[in-house]
Amino acid sequence: MPSQGTIGDRVRGLRLSRRMSQAQLAGPDLSDSYVSLIESGKRTPTPVVARLLAERLGCTTEFLLHGIEPRQRIDTELGLRHAELELLHGDPGVAADRFGEIVKVAGEENAMLAAHARFGRARALELQGRLGPAVEAFEWLRREAVAHPERLADLPLAVALSRCYQRAGDTLRAQDLAAHALAEVAKLPLAHGELAVELAACLAEAPVTGETGMAYVRHVLAVNGVRTAVNRSAEIHALWQASVAAADGEDSALAVRLADDAIATGRSARMASQLALVATHWARQSVLEGGSLDEAARFATRAGEVFSAFPERAGEHVASLVVLARVRLASGDVAGAASLAETALGTPAGRAGATAATAHLVLARIALDHGRGDATGALDAARRTMGSAPYELSSPDREAARVWRDLGDLYGEVGADDERTAAYRRALEAAGVREAMVGVTVDRALAR
Incomplete structure (x- = not known):
């Protein structure tokens, strides 16, 4: 049975395959000229007419309108659910491939399903760190949202693009998109739900x-709090496997229901983790800008409790410990700050990268200000932790740039001037400024 092309293509193809004339298909209820207009794409049949034509052509209304049979449609819906589960709880690379397959199966006749699959694929590309292809995919979808607002919402795309452009180092584009998103949520107004928390995290x-942006972040934290999280990964994967088993047994309806249950089961944990991430960033910003240290300590502590429930969030847990160490140090709790920094460094996730280097910088600051420990040794450890690999100019790393700058300051x-200059150079390199540094003497002002 033909399935490609427009509704008109399918009507004409089925009519010809049944050796019917336009007048025979029209029957006593329609005119043959109206059938001709439908076949040429100049008219779209109403639901009543579509049912009538489908009955005379011996196909389902679903096939006539969408080019897909009910069983095919539910199988495609199931494929979307399983790809979403792969994205949220499995391998984003596999998710990208599965979403791509659904785009091909859905085709232009099933524009809504195809749009959802394209959005899922773009999210999977982002999770893989493939920012270039992700941005390209999101930008394409945003143009589609303008042309077909009934298929796609612009707001989630603006949020995703702002986040991607931030991470790619295009701050101006990220700022424009974030401002647009803020204006949209202000109209609703929106402070609850996954989309609001996603924007706050961005x-x-x-x-x-x-x-304006930080006021919205604070508002989202105020109305949602940092929620208690329960790790239900085992339950999610059990429901997921049950859905796969149901699909293998050709019970697609049950498989969709079980997949929906698996996705819903993970929603509370996803919200809690996102809010914990927002709280961590807020606490870090409070230290930098002289905000409420009591509030920062509360947020960082709650975030750490959430992340500790999920083994896959070990990196975020260590980051929250280091942020809390910085809060404690700013509050004058030197012993507490040192203990937290050492705890972070003692975990497998706290032995490399910018977070581990920051923990060493906390210990260096303690040694400098309070004479507790070896400041130079802590600084050298931070430098070793950051490594010596060159940074890609196409992917600026703001966090690494901040660490190198702070390392240069310390x-x-x-009095280690050579090491200071080298650290400032690395800060510029991490920020994406490399060729411009040739022959330049880096000083503290330039590094900032």
């Missing part, structure tokens, strides 16, 4: 909208 990770305080 703004808190790298504040690009100034006080090397300056201990």
Whole structure:
């Protein structure tokens, strides 16, 4: 049975395969000229007419309108659910492939399903760190949302693009998109739900909208709090496997229901983790900008409790410990800060990268200000932790740039001028400034 092309193509193909004339298909209820207009794409049949034509052509209304049989449609819906589960709880690379397959199966006749699959694929590309292809995919979808608002909502795309552009180092584009998203949520107004928390996380990770953006972040934290999280991964995967088994047994309806249950089961944990991420960023920003340290300590503590429930969130847990260490140090709790920094460094997730280097910097600051420990040794450990691999200019790393800058500041305080200059150079390199540094003497002002 033909399934490609428009509704008109399918009507004409089925009519010809049944050796019917336009007048025979029209019967006593329609005119043959009206059938001709439908076949040429100049008219779209109403639901009543579509049912009538489907009956005379010996096909389902679903096939006539969408080019897909009910069983095919539910199988495609099931494929979307399983790809979403792969995205949320499995391998984003596999998810990208599955979403791509659904796009091909759905085709233009099933524009809504195809749009959802394209959005899922773009999210999977982002999770893989493939920012270039992800941005391209999101931008294409955003143009589609303008042309077909009934298929796609613009707001989730603007949030996703702002986040991607931030991470790619295009701050101006990220700022424009974030401002647009803020204006949209202000109209609703929206502070609850996954989309609001996703926007808050985007703004808190790298504040690009100034006080307006951070005010929204604070509002989202105020109305949602940092929720208690329960790790239900075993239950999610059991439901997922049951859905796969139902699909293998050709019970697609049950398989869809079980997949929906698996997705819903993970929603509370996803919300809690996102809010914990927002809280961590907020606490870090409070230390930098002289905000309420009591509030920062509360947020960082709650975030750490959430992340500790999920083994796959070990990196975020360590980050929350280091942020809390910085809060404790700013509050004058030197012993508490040292203990937290050492705890972070003692975990497998706290032995490399910017988070581990920051923990060493906390210990260096304690040694400098309070004479507790070896400041130079802590600084050298931070430098080793950051490594010596060159940074890709196409992917600036703001967090690494911040760590190298702070490392340069502290090397300056201990009088290690060569190490200070080298650290500032690395800060510029991490920020994506490399060729421009040839022949330049880097000083503290430039590094900032």
